[in-house]
Amino acid sequence: MEGEQLIENSRIIMEDIGDHITANCLAIAQIVIEMDEMARQVYNDTAFSKIQVAAELAVKNSSTVIPGVHVVAFDFISLSQEQQDDRLIYQLQLKAIHKTGIETQALYGISVAGLSLKEFIGSKGKVRIGAPQIIKSNSPYSTDKRMFPSGLTAAVVVCSDSISDGSKTDAAGKAIIAELEKYQIKVNHYQVIPDEKEIISQCATSLSKEHHLLIYTGGTGLSLRDVTPEALEPLIHRRIPGIEEAIRAYGQQRVPFAMLSRSLVGTIGNCLVMAIPGSTKGASESMKAVFPHLLHVFKILRGQTQH
Incomplete structure (x- = not known):
């Protein structure tokens, strides 16, 4: 009880990025410094070498x-300089x-x-330091939204004997719908069906004609009743x-049994089925x-990309 109260009253000072995917991150920060004649005479290569070390550290x-900045294993750190008259x-x-992004580290450095x-x-001279700024950056979740089409519709089908007969309530399907709504994907159809091959196939045939995205949850394991794939x-x-x-790779980093999943993804016509x-x-x-980056597939299916 005390532990629960402590968590409830605690302040989150570091963003939870445990669910994030890893990707190639880049940040380029710039600062413009004005120096008078005396300062320019003092400044030399030795000074720049020391400043490079200071920036790296x-x-x-x-x-x-x-506070709140995550520990990052940097692959590349480089400080360059360009002299322009008194700048x-x-x-x-x-x-x-x-x-996640590394812009804060770049600005600090x-x-x-x-x-x-x-x-x-x-x-020995006068120095005026301008405001630091980010001139270029990218991170796993900074992808231009224009890469992803709008107006997508989805159907979510829960395959479960126990949920379909009322023994259990569905949570997985609701979680999928919540994720889809984050990306403005309209869920027009939600259904719970038993683990029966014929019913699963019939749903796929009909729903794939009416939706851009069809997601099945359940039936991808190794029990005798798992027949969705x-x-x-x-x-x-x-x-x-x-x-x-x-x-599977994402799941395996978090749960060692993810390798037992038989997740399947493909297209039926122009519908993406998962x-x-x-x-x-x-x-x-x-x-x-895989979201939101998976949504780029719909631009490919529509022929809206150039290769």
């Missing part, structure tokens, strides 16, 4: 200084395979570079193994593994 230690331009470039220059010049595979026109692999686990956790994680 700042980036690597940003999580110990700024000095520093650019700090960071690269990492990470779950470039700020320390400017302050280190100020400290090096000291009273067997029911759908003969109907699939084109399998998409990459999406299946992404779902069969994912029936547990609430498995269904939710499967959605988080």
Whole structure:
């Protein structure tokens, strides 16, 4: 009880990124510094070498200084300079395979570079440090929304004997609907059916004609009644193994039994059909593994991309 109260009253100071996918992250920060004649005479390559070290240390230690900043294993840190008359331009470039953006670390590092220059010049000249800014960045969830089409409709089908006969209530299907609604996908159809191959196939045949996206949850395990993949595979026109692999890889990093899932993804006509686990956790994680980036498939199906 005390532990629950502590959690309830606690302040979240670091974003939970446990559900995020990892991707190639980039951040380039820039700062413009104005120096008078005396400062320019003092500034040299030795100073820049020290400032490079200071910027690198700042980036690597940003999580110990700024609350909420995650620890990042950086793959690349580079501070470059360009001199223009009485101006000095520093650019700090960071690269990492990470779950969230690295802009804060870049801004902190470039700020320390400017302050280190100020400290090096000291009273020997005048230095004016401009505002640090991000001039380029990307992260796993910064993808341009224009990559994803709008107006998509979906159907969600829950395959479960126990839920269909009323012994249990559905949570996985509701979790899928909640994820779809995050991306403005309208769920026009929600249905619970037993684990029967014929019923599963009939639903796929009819619903795939009326929706852009058809998601089955349940029946992807290894029990004798788990027949969703067997029911759908003969109907699939084109399998998409990459999406299946992404779902299993994401799950395997979190649950060692994810490798036992037989998730299936493919197209029936222009409808994308997915069969994912029936547990609430498995269904939710499967959605988080591939959304929103999976939505790009609809632009491909519509011929709206150039290759």
